[in-house]
Amino acid sequence: MMKDMEKRLNKIFDETTEEELSLFKKAAEIIKAEGLVAFPTETVYGLGANALNENAVKKIYEAKGRPSDNPLILHVSGIEMAESLVHINETAKLLMNKFWPGPLSLVLKAKDIIPLSTRGGLSTAAIRMPDNRIALEIIRISNLPIAAPSANKSGRPSPTDAKTVRDDIGDSVELVIDGGKTLVGLESTVLDITGENPILLRPGAISKEEIEAVLNVTVLFSQDENIIKRSPGVRYRHYAPNIPLMLSDVENASKYASGKKWAWIGISEPKGTPNIKIIFLNTNEYAKELFRVLREIETTKVEVIIAEKPEQKGIGLALTDRLIKAAGN
Numbered sequence: 055m056m057k058d059m060e061k062r063l064n065k066i067f068d069e070t071t072e073e074e075l076s077l078f079k080k081a082a083e084i085i086k087a088e089g090l091v092a093f094p095t096e097t098v099y100g101l102g103a104n105a106l107n108e109n110a111v112k113k114i115y116e117a118k119g120r121p122s123d124n125p126l127i128l129h130v131s132g133i134e135m136a137e138s139l140v141h142i143n144e145t146a147k148l149l150m151n152k153f154w155p156g157p158l159s160l161v162l163k164a165k166d167i168i169p170l171s172t173r174g175g176l177s178t179a180a181i182r183m184p185d186n187r188i189a190l191e192i193i194r195i196s197n198l199p200i201a202a203p204s205a206n207k208s209g210r211p212s213p214t215d216a217k218t219v220r221d222d223i224g225d226s227v228e229l230v231i232d233g234g235k236t237l238v239g240l241e242s243t244v245l246d247i248t249g250e251n252p253i254l255l256r257p258g259a260i261s262k263e264e265i266e267a268v269l270n271v272t273v274l275f276s277q278d279e280n281i282i283k284r285s286p287g288v289r290y291r292h293y294a295p296n297i298p299l300m301l302s303d304v305e306n307a308s309k310y311a312s313g314k315k316w317a318w319i320g321i322s323e324p325k326g327t328p329n330i331k332i333i334f335l336n337t338n339e340y341a342k343e344l345f346r347v348l349r350e351i352e353t354t355k356v357e358v359i360i361a362e363k364p365e366q367k368g369i370g371l372a373l374t375d376r377l378i379k380a381a382g383n
């Protein structure tokens with residue numbers, strides 16, 4: 055492992071109190087015994103299980119109602135653990151050194167140790183090192199890679215706090231660890247680096263531009279059928295609130311509402327008078343709060359959510375991706 059990463063991790067782990075340590079040990083025991091634990095990462099809450107154990111992984115798919123061909127991301131506590139799972143190339147090394155721990159999942163050729171059920175039957179697997187002390191501690195203590203998709207029922211908005219996890223899938227997990235609200239609020243960037251040019255399979259907090267700056271090559275991002283086929287999860291309906299959602303600019307907001315009770319979410323004041331108005335400080339806050347706010351609006355009498363189309367740069371691209379999916383397009 056890189057020396058500076060090691061130092062940083064030691065500093066992170068120093069913060070863990072005795073009381074927390076016993077909780078994390080309990081979580082690790084559950085993981086080792088094929089059980090499920092929900093825990094925070096910096097992106098959203100994850101539903102974790104031993105990624106190397108088919109029985110454990112099966113429980114994730116059952117709890118979420120997730121299609122079995124939608125592969126899971128393996129969460130690791132460092133580069134050595136990653137090396138035991140996938141074939142690491144030069145591109146991977148550069149990206150890991152720059153962005154790990156962080157919200158970047160890398161798709162690489164899988165080693166046989168990863169069961170096919172974890173990787174949806176594919177020859178590749180996605181791995182990432184989360185930038186969250188609790189997540190890292192559980193992986194480190196269990197000394198196992200943890201498969202952890204978002205801790206929600208398949209198709210629902212991802213949970214960004216522990217209460218939402220309990221409400222959604224609390225019955226299926228042995229332990230939910232509360233680490234407060236997640237920092238990013240959107241799932242990780244997924245990047246396939248098995249071919250000549252990296253392919254962005256899912257936008258996230260680590261942007262295409264940041265990746266290109268490190269690699270000095272063009273990152274492909276396309277809605278092209280062939281690319282969509284490579285990331286099975288992208289096909290399925292996602293992040294969907296129970297109320298219809300539409301993207302709009304400020305000018306047309308009330309027009310889209312067309313007389314229905316409407317909620318506005320965005321960073322600007324809309325034209326017209328929404329029944330509920332949620333204005334975020336900036337695009338980062340919009341991303342961070344989106345999933346929570348969608349679930350909150352569901353509990354009201356609003357009939358349609360009109361969401362401001364974010365700026366098309368940085369986290370705005372990932373946010374737009376989630377909003378388009380929430381709109382069912």
Ligand code: AMP
Nearest residue numbers: 125178179180203204284285286287288
């Ligand atoms: P989630 O667990 O809900 O964050 O979803 C994981 C995402 O990573 C899905 O969009 C998957 O399709 C994608 N993914 C995981 N493993 C692979 C893989 N081996 N190849 C392509 N995409 C993957």
Ligand code: MG
Nearest residue numbers: 203204212241
């Ligand atoms: Mg998910």
